[in-house]
Amino acid sequence: MRIRLAALIIVIATLLLSFNSVSKPTTNYTELASSCLGNKGGMSNVVVACTTLMKAEEITPASEARLLRARGWAYYCGEQYDRAVSDYTSALALHPNDPHSILRRAFAHDLSGNVQAAEGDYAKALLLDSNSTYALYNKAKFDWRQEKIPAAIQGLERVLEIDPGYDGAGLVLADAHYDLDGVDGADQFLQQAKRRWPDQKWVYDAQMNLTLMYTGDHESALQASSVYARLSPGIINELFIPAMIHLKIGDEDKGIDYVSEYADRSVQQGLEDLRFYKRWYRKTTNWWVLGQDEEWLYRFMSYAMLGRTDLAKAEIDDFLRDAGENGRKIVVSVIRRAGVPVSQEAQAGSSGPLNDAIADYVDHLAKTSGFREFGPPKEG
Structure with missing residues (x-):
């Protein structure tokens, strides 16, 4: 730090x-x-x-x-x-x-x-300041890694007593309850957490994680995302996360609607996460002449990051059909800037190699985004 x-x-x-x-x-x-x-x-x-x-x-x-x-x-x-x-x-x-x-x-x-030696130093630090949330949090994570789950839970509870919004502590605590008592234990803890800390974002973040990864309780995930967006307004929480949930639970039309609205509002607000692509895109070609708007960038990248590589690929294919050779140059440059190899044949426009490069690119986005793990509930 x-x-x-x-x-x-x-x-x-x-x-x-x-x-x-x-x-x-x-x-x-x-x-x-x-x-x-x-x-x-x-x-x-x-x-x-x-x-x-x-x-x-x-x-x-x-x-x-x-x-x-x-x-x-x-x-x-x-x-x-x-x-x-x-x-x-x-x-x-x-x-x-x-x-x-x-x-x-x-x-x-x-x-x-x-x-x-690490355990001894953690103990010394806490003897000097037993209310240090930083020391308590790191000691609890140490205990968690050492599979001393009850001790980790006790330490994290103490952190939240002092500071209910301490960054990361609640999420780790939910994971520790899962390790100790499985899905039922984590869910019971989160139900209690909603009553105890109703205005803490981490409670609803953890609830979405649990339901999307383990329980399959889609209604609970949607309710948690609604509260999370209320506590922390913004287009990511209001639109991107609900898009993820709807796409994961199979409500594809609703998910696509959310992605479209997210793309539209992102362009209007000039969202930072894709500003580099927008600047470069404008310099590369006249996107008005091509009949394209910046929403295309947000749509295909959103689909890819959410693990829906099929929808991302369809967005790029539509763009290529409309934009022709100039569009292909744009797509090839975007792929290369991401560090994904593009063969000479793909650069020249050969459909097979180009399709392979596009598939590799959207898969790369899906793998690096961190959202792909929110798949069907895990067994066991």
């Missing part, structure tokens, strides 16, 4: 006061501190910056500990967990009982496979 700008400026200023700039006049400490504390330029750059700053004369122990924490985080982000542990340990020698260093060291121990 990057340091916020205002906090970063204060920390940099504090550090600069501890450096002897007279003895090292050629060193740009401001730039080094910005790289080190702002985690800028990749792991190697951050490590060099932090290390250089630690060699400055008359650096205070507090500043050295801060730099060690910053370098430790760079090592952690670069997956050099042993070095991260070493830096956090050194920081703690200078600044004992710092919950930030203890917790970050727990992360590094965890990912390096040292479960016992």
Whole structure:
């Protein structure tokens, strides 16, 4: 997590006061501190910056500990967990009982496979601040990964007691109840959650996940999506998610209607998610002359991301029939920009290879969107 700008400026200023700039006049400490504390330029750059700053004369122990924490985080982000542990340990020698260093060291121990050390550091962090939602949440996720489901549930419940809207905690808690007691246990928890936290979005997000992936209770999914859209208005929640649900439950006409309205409102509002495609599309060809509008982009990509590659392919086929050679060039360029290979034959317009490239492209969108997993209810 990057340091916020205002906090970063204060920390940099504090550090600069501890450096002897007279003895090292050629060193740009401001730039080094910005790289080190702002985690800028990749792991190697951050490590060099932090290390250089630690060699400055008359650096205070507090500043050295801060730099060690910053370098430790760079090592952690670069997956050099042993070095991260070493830096956090050194920081703690200078600044004992710092919950930030203890917790970050727990992360590094965890990912390096040292479960016992990670557990010990999580416990130390919570002894220092038993109401830290960040520490409680990460300790609960650690317990969940270790298959200590009751402990994970207890920790997540504590997080939600302190902050009912804590990002991710409710969804993980629903998953933990599923792991402990299956579909019935997760559903029972969510029914209680609706009464306990009726205005929390995660409750209805989890309900949609459960019903679409496991129970097949389509009415429950639609009700949950309606409340979710009310709590968080916007065309994604009001139109895209209902489109997904209707297409998944087999109400194809309704799903297509939602996608069409989503495409129309997306064009009107200039939605950011496809703005790149719109700019490039306009530069590539005169879409008014072709008789096409920008809604085409939203429709085919929406269908593909929702796992309905057949409908996405049909949209592209319709576009190619109307747009001819210029349309083919557009489609080929869009496919290539997504990193999907396009053969010379497809680029030249050979129908078989072009169809294969289009099929690969829409399948790529479906796989990378994350929505395809919401298929028929799983057995068992």
